[in-house]
Amino acid sequence: MEAIGRRRWAIAEGYIPSESAFSARALISHETACILNAGDQTAQVHITIFFADREPVGPYRIAVAARRTLHLRFNDLDNPQPIPRDTDYASVFESDVPIIVQHTRLDSRRAEVALLSTMAYAEG
Amino acid sequence: MEAIGRRRWAIAEGYIPSESAFSARALISHETACILNAGDQTAQVHITIFFADREPVGPYRIAVAARRTLHLRFNDLDNPQPIPRDTDYASVFESDVPIIVQHTRLDSRRAEVALLSTMAYAEG
Amino acid sequence: MEAIGRRRWAIAEGYIPSESAFSARALISHETACILNAGDQTAQVHITIFFADREPVGPYRIAVAARRTLHLRFNDLDNPQPIPRDTDYASVFESDVPIIVQHTRLDSRRAEVALLSTMAYAEG
């Protein structure tokens, strides 16, 4: 498939609730960056995390294989350091090949789940 | 009406919960690609589904008649094969005429419903 | 303020649940097209509604005054005809001056509310 996407993406929202009404992985409060690499080369992606009151952290380095999607949980990032819970953050994705990035949150602080999702902002 | 839209669209998110608290079709957990063909020619659309750990599947071939909208449930796709439940996926839409694609999920795993929606990423 | 926005917008999603757990206007299941006219001229907007299985209906004609926002409920449209409930539809907005259109649904079929929102697709 002809490559589709952009090389730089940003998500201004970011907040992982520390509480969850459930313990199953699928229902734990989480934020995801859904990344699609529809092209024929592995995507090397560098993620930078921004905060309200301190310098950005990163890069977090991930690879998305050719013709694969990676639904990356911000909850799982830990190198160079975990994303703090209950804390406002934002993120920028820089890839060496075109990718697509979509942002989703599942919030299960209460006994029901709430969802949000949006395409990230693309450039480049 | 003058045509409106683009020919290539991508949705990086994709996840159909296997559970539903309800059995009515409207309230079963589902994902939808809402496609609008506002132009005067039938749109022939090829959908490719991407996964985390195996090669893409497709094309799924659908037609959207001129001046019609099709709210296509990913749950209903079955040729060449159904979309697995509880599995991360992503999708690319390629049309021969301009269309508009919007992505929606209704999650009814719990006793209440949760919704998300976003315009897909457009190119071409 | 310098004008901001585009002249043509489309929303591929569209579905007004006929049921609501509440009778207060704010909590009745509804879909809204939030229109912002930040410019200094009234916007004359023509809306066309598309369906799955019949010809489009419209135009619905509305005006958005200069420097005003109109959060238009699709539930309230009735000329040339009301939007049917429990029915898939889509919409196109054509304005004579730049506007911004955002799509929101509040679904209160169950005892809690669910929300979705996205910027509409812009062109022109």
Next chain:
Amino acid sequence: MEAIGRRRWAIAEGYIPSESAFSARALISHETACILNAGDQTAQVHITIFFADREPVGPYRIAVAARRTLHLRFNDLDNPQPIPRDTDYASVFESDVPIIVQHTRLDSRRAEVALLSTMAYAEG
């Protein structure tokens, strides 16, 4: 990091419910403009609030430091005047450097929370 973003953003939706089922700040019904300034200069941002039936109010002046994100609650704006509750509004953001703006609402009128989010409309 190379600057990313745009200088003008608009959000056509806007509605802060006056009711909340909770008193904790995190769960009070609120709307947020998540602003990311990934660049190396402070962003001076002017916000104008639009209404259905009266002249716009503003500018609200805020600064977002270099390499920081600010998740600004519309609930907290009070100069030149607070945003009224239970009232339709819209907003335009004008920055002197590129930023990214994403719109989120948490609605806790009922005993569970509902969420919506979308990238704002960008221009310039």
